[in-house]
Amino acid sequence: KRNNPLLKAGDQVTIPNSDISGEMILVRGIAERARHYTIKPGENLELFMERWYSPKQNPDISKVEIHRENVEGETRVIKIASSQFSEVLLEAGDVLYIDQIPGVMVLGEVRRPGRYEYQPGYSAEDYITRAMGINRDGSAMKVLITRADGTRVRGRKAMIQAGDVIKIGRSTRSVLVGQSGLIQVAIAVLNMYLIIAASTKY
Numbered sequence: 001k002r003n004n005p006l007l008k009a010g011d012q013v014t015i016p017n018s019d020i021s022g023e024m025i026l027v028r029g030i031a032e033r034a035r036h037y038t039i040k041p042g043e044n045l046e047l048f049m050e051r052w053y054s055p056k057q058n059p060d061i062s063k064v065e066i067h068r069e070n071v072e073g074e075t076r077v078i079k080i081a082s083s084q085f086s087e088v089l090l091e092a093g094d095v096l097y098i099d100q101i102p103g104v105m106v107l108g109e110v111r112r113p114g115r116y117e118y119q120p121g122y123s124a125e126d127y128i129t130r131a132m133g134i135n136r137d138g139s140a141m142k143v144l145i146t147r148a149d150g151t152r153v154r155g156r157k158a159m160i161q162a163g164d165v166i167k168i169g170r171s172t173r174s175v176l177v178g179q180s181g182l183i184q185v186a187i188a189v190l191n192m193y194l195i196i197a198a199s200t201k202y
Contacts, residue, residue, distance in 0.1 A: 025094040027052070039090050046085035058117055060099040061085075067095040102148070102163035106131040109138025109168045118162040125156040127166055134168055142169030 111132035148163035
């Protein structure tokens with residue numbers, strides 16, 4: 001009970017301040033918000049990554065940088081290949097930048113459009129399946145993939161790369177039905193106008 005005492009009404013709890021800034025690094029890039037992590041004395045990047053790594057964050061370990069300030073306040077950028085992780089010792093105050101592997105966007109006529117995690121070896125069809133399939137207005141014959149470099153590929157069997165955007169277009173039937181619906185609305189409005197015009201003549 002000494003380390004876990006019972007509290008009573010009116011008790012005051014005082015938590016002393018502790019300066020841990022000298023034991024921490026900042027991780028940016030992969031997280032939605034920058035996060036501080038405590039490092040151990042003499043810890044290298046490889047050991048830190050083993051402790052911190054989460055496959056759900058989909059980190060791109062081929063693009064890792066450390067921004068480190070010297071005593072003059074100048075920032076040095078250290079680019080590190082994954083094969084060098086064990087050779088790089090972390091220092092308090094380091095800012096570690098880890099990019100995220102680009103996802104794949106699935107847009108257009110699918111049931112659940114959005115961004116999906118990149119999976120090596122997946123085709124456009126696999127991502128369409130992850131997006132709950134093509135909706136009733138879409139066409140499996142109108143699958144367009146736009147690469148990160150701007151090139152375009154067509155077809156649901158095409159292999160997908162990180163950063164691709166897959167767009168499923170509307171079927172010809174959906175386009176025609178939509179156009180005929182607009183025409184019907186236009187005819188109805190015109191008929192109403194003619195009726196009103198005729199009634200005001202007399």
